[in-house]
Amino acid sequence: MSGPDPDGDFLAGRMLIAMPGIGDPRFERAVILMCAHSADNAMGVTVNHPLNGLSLGELLERLGVEQKAIRMQQAVLAGGPVDRERGFVIHTADYATSDSTVAVNEDLSLTPTREVLEAMADADRRPRHSILALGCATWGAGQLEQEIRENVWLACEADENIVFDENHETKWTRALAKIGVRADHLSAQAGSA
Secondary structure (H helix, E strand, O other): OOOOOOOOOOOOOEEEEEOOOOOOHHHOOOEEEEEEEOOOOEEEEEOOOEEEEEEHHHHHHHOOOOOEOOOOOOEEEEOOOEEEEEEEEEEEOOOOOOOOOEEOOOOEEEEOOHHHHHHHOEOOOOOOOEEEEEEEEEEOOOHHHHHHHOOOEEEEEOOHHHHHOOOHHHHHHHHHHHOOOOHHHOOOOOOOO
């Protein structure tokens, strides 16, 4: 497991994987794409917790966004406990707005505006891959680093196949496998060796 980068990049553009027994049901088996991380704060979006009974198409219809694309049945995700009414779209870097898209890494971006929702609903303008999450996870200065020291989180490189896949049940296990960890070998007890 690796921690924050001493050069200042920290964990932005990587994925956090919740350890068993995290103690917060909102983050049980969570896989979080870290969108920003600095000495002052951190922000990420959970990519494997679908909201029950809410599809992208239904949400876009509620918002009055005209739909001209297929795959509108994809799940809307519970991105985290902060700003749960606000939409955060994680998408491939082939789409960007001039003033609201933030690069997460060279392949992935985050756009939190209605403009990206309109693009997602249009087969001619949409990003190659995208997911919509309501809410995000945030940490204050040093909070995430402390949680990592306490073995609350593991980290791995971001993987488009995990981020955008609609098989949310297997994302946690597959993220662990990226770093050579089997879920059945993890202990629910935090601590250090």
